[in-house]
Amino acid sequence: MEAKIISSVQNSLVKKILLLKDKSRERRKTGLFVAEGQRELELASKGGYNFETLLYCPEILPQLDSHLISKNANAEIVQISKQVYEKVAYRETTEGILAIGKAKKHSLEDIRFTTKTPLVLVAEAPEKPGNVGALLRTADAAGVDAVFIANPKSDPYNPNIIRSSVGCVFTNQIGIGSTTEIIDFLKKYHLRINCAALTASKNYVECDFTGATALVVGTEATGLSEDWLQNSDQNIIIPMQGEIDSMNVSVSAAILIFEAKRQRGL
Template structure:
């Protein structure tokens, strides 16, 4: 491992670059880089095939000095910072004292590949809140879905809020990004049955057969799914409500539907 240089000024150009990556989606897209904070998240990113550019740590905060295990080869730059500088670039209020600058991946729909003959796919149309995207990705990881497809995304995938709320599951699941039209065309080409969570022309989700190639599609809590999805739906499905409201948080609804599909598949 290369010897770590010490940075003790928040005015250092490298620190300013990290702050830009953390705060600006435009900078992440322009450079193809993003920031990951925390040992577990960094290890999951590496396991997911993401390439590390720089490891940054603060020895005053880092509880476990074996951060060297995060560096399997010698090509990464290693930077040590003062506590003041690290607290400036850290995203979490309570931090482990280690973060990394990683290289992003492409998430084109056409690059999605299925290992199973009857894949289970989670589709989310225009999720607005990064926290909801993170929760959807945690559900996808827990259920080991074959892919997550995000239609008309409102946040870039490497938003720190998505990484944090997904606790690194953004790196563990195959993800495709595209317009609703592109994703619908992709699913039809792959002969995947589309089941849309919707209030109209729907039947109880437990009565649907999710054992074949299945895409479960969820929309926003405020507007639901766009007409194009409903027009191309094999069957609209609904989770019966027992109270006064007619909808739940999108990540909760997705979890219920995805795990019903898993139950039907005997997994």
């Protein structure tokens, strides 16, 4: 397929990419997002995402990977000048490639478990996209069965989330909903709800995470809402030995997740 060539930053496709990158409203309206970087695009393809447009800068990347092209046979291929690439790229260090992809709905009804003892991570209202990305990266590394985001502050295709997750936003099974909806879902599938909290809590290493388990974390500033605490099967705590009483949410989640994996012998 002969590639279309764009050399003007005023091109309509360039303007479309900038809108998708900068405006969550545009992403929601169109159901599209922008991803950049070879690793991110490879992970998106592995995660079952389809691209409608593949763009690359020949001055940085002489040609597209044939496997990526074959997996997106219906995608429009576009060559862009270095000036255009520098305009649309989110990061200076990406490898001269980006794409427009079709977002998934992340409905709770689409979540599927392949084990009777799933391990899932729940994050309530995470405020910083960088933290969301770090949570998704940890979840991928540990191979958790799903990640739930309750009352999200930003959509999962925010460029900061894609970047900080190193593409793991595409490899995790993600469910998005309200706190009430996610609590109902966890109870429906008989997952034990373990809430990271400061009160009425048990040391996390003394808890049993070998059964169907949900590890629930809140924000560093306010913690979890009362709804979670009222529906918690067990409040858990990571003991602190310094002056502060909390850690970065992604660090806390990593400690809890890998303790659960250790208990499961994985």
